[in-house]
Amino acid sequence: MMVTSESELAEAIAGAKGPLQVVGGGTRLPVSGGVLQVGISGVRLYEPGALTLVVAAGTPLAEVEALLAGEGQRLAFEPMDFRPVMGSEGEPTIGGVVAANISGPRRVQAGACRDFLLGVRFVDGHGRVIKSGGRVMKNVTGYDLVKLMAGSWGTLGVLSEVSLKVLPAAEAVATVIVHGLDDVTAVKALSRALGSAYDVSGAAHIGRGDDARTLVRVEGFADSVAYRAGRLRELLGNFGEVSVEDDAARNAALWKRIRDVEDFAGRAGDVWRLSLKPSDGPVAAAALRAAFGAEVIHNWGGGLVWALVPEGADLRAAMGDLPGHARIIRASADTVARLGRFHPRPAPVAALETGLKEKFDPRGILNPGLMG
């Protein structure tokens, strides 16, 4: 069922007789139940001078990005496009991005999707329209249900409208590249860059051996980018051979490749995503290689590890007791059922989540079991 207005959405949920699978553009994996597609679309308000955008949840992400680009602005959290790695089609929606709290390489500098979410309207499992937050940048009026909704994957309510803080797009970009580093040294280099005054907006490590490249991105006004890239080049010179990429198109392609995990697109095996303390990134990578012959991509200065592993592998067992969490991005339904898509939470935290689910969706009809 496709709904095209908030009131239709509320009616659909209030009148639902069974589980609903909430879908935006349908670019990620399905769960069971009748499909509820959020087709509520359109820009409600855009004030470039206030860095504010209010948009219906079903609006295609591409439409949002084009609108912002027209004013020299952008979504600073750089949302990933899952289609390459999922092998899926469809059009990603802004509501889907928010519901899954999807952030890209710039998270290390700008923050996550949830950090840019100013307000939401959603329909809870009772069929009630609820609003939280608003359209202003500072708002501590009542509890922050805005954060709760970001990353709740439609399990507590279905988004109908989101307000976002947007930021100026960068005039220039450069990537400082260190060649040939191993994982451990690479993350040390990334930590050095991220712990500097030079406002790094991307910190990744790809490839192995002689092909390994450690990537440090800076963005901003042209003179400033040139200056900071120069300083980072000096700072990272001790780690290995350094070059600087300052071509806009090549930078865009490079960081899109990292953002969308293009290296794993169309390849056999399961894809996992691990969120870790950055210096534990190489520790986890070594364990995954030893256990499964995993192929690994490091992002977020080491704090985000993407792993391509043989089907059915249990990465959480190999991760040991490193603080953080591992999520299945792409695997068979059997593997998801056996291991759980989301990392298990300690009992008292899981009890709180269950309690919230029971309050917001007492009939348990919204994406049941998805986050369990």
Place this chain on the structure above:
Amino acid sequence: MQMPTPDQTILSRKDHIVRRLRTVLPDDAVIDAPEETRAYECDALSAYRCPPLAVVLPASTEEVAAALKICHDEGVPVVPRGSGTSLAGGALPTEDSVILGVARLNRVLETDYENRFIRVQTGLTNLSVTGAVEDEGFFYAPDPSSQLACAIAGNIAMNSGGAHCLKYGVTTNNLMGVKMVLMDGSIIDLGGPYADMAGLDLLGLICGSEGQLGVVTEATLRILHKPEGARPVMMGFDSNEEAGACVSDIIKAGILPVAIEFMDRPVIRATENFVGAGYPDVEALLIVEVEGSEAEIAQQLARIIEIGQRHNPVEIRESGSAEESARIWAGRKAAFGAMGQINDYMCLDGTIPVSQLPFVLRRIGELSGEYGLGVGNVFHAGDGNMHPLILYDANKPGDLEKAESMGADILKLCVEVGGCLTGEHGVGVEKRELMDAQYNADDLDAQMAVKDVFDPAWLLNPAKVFPLAATAERRARPMAAE
């Protein structure tokens, strides 16, 4: 302002409750003598006072858990307290409540520069967090103006902001993890030194929950390397419209200053009389600060000044040195003190869309005339977080009520133009009864349902945030947890 009637069955059991608390805490960590509990009768919203039943000052997470467990079993409300700097009455006790102060939880537990975080106990002051890492060139970004005194626990409870949040965000954007104790004494960890949580974003949910969901005893905070330098430019305008348009144009030009501060004529004049920062006598003054290397600062300031020139400025003064920067900031930093010299004042905290600035300032001026009370405006213009200061005389009967009534009108105005009641101070008791202006019954019920999950008996800071009538039934539940 109304508070719930104290529960006589709790007051009559005071000795028993204090005795039980002393079985799990050192003697000097339980305060019940009336002359000592008086020190905890209010926070920075000092118009309202009430000594608590008792005060506990635990020194560890385990002691917090033990104290909460006893209060939970005895059905005693608990009011958590950081440093007591809340401007909204967030730490205001009731006669039948136990104040739980975190002042003795004041240790730095871990600093990790490679992974860019610090883990602290939450009684530590905001400024001392930066103090712990600044030798290595790092800082903790949220900087509420009470940062010398305010505790991290209170910052998390209120999701505190500060002057520099246009670039660095507020507390919730810099908070990576917490250890927290629920009302029933159970201890949980949320988040940690890694990005995002495994499941629902409970960390984002508890930040800003005004001490109603749990007591945070430890926090993992993001730290950043300091910029190479920072410098402001001051720009004076003869109309609020020009100043407001200038703010909007700076932002549209793709410049992201760390701070854009706005002062209106009453505040400019008050600060001039107070510290003599050399501000021009204009309708509106902007202080715009940028960061970076010397060349980056110069370039950004040049762009900002070029924009300012397009708005008929009366005066533009670019800082060329640390001394000049200090002088430009001197008046802004003294603004609250300067207004306090003139009279008592009430500080509001509504946020508005930046585009509504001129209209809202004009309307506040009209309200000032209607009520016969002076108002000064000083605020963070980049993010629309206003701080109207309503002048009144606390010794004049009826003046406080008049100021409160005018404050309510201003906050409702903020909501009407698309903003909110509070940008960084919190709701507390101060704005509790105005919540209906921003949220309908369903919106509020969804928020209260969260408290039902974390604190089913509604014992933690119960008479705050929501309209008293809206929570009456929940607060009256006879030990709902059992």
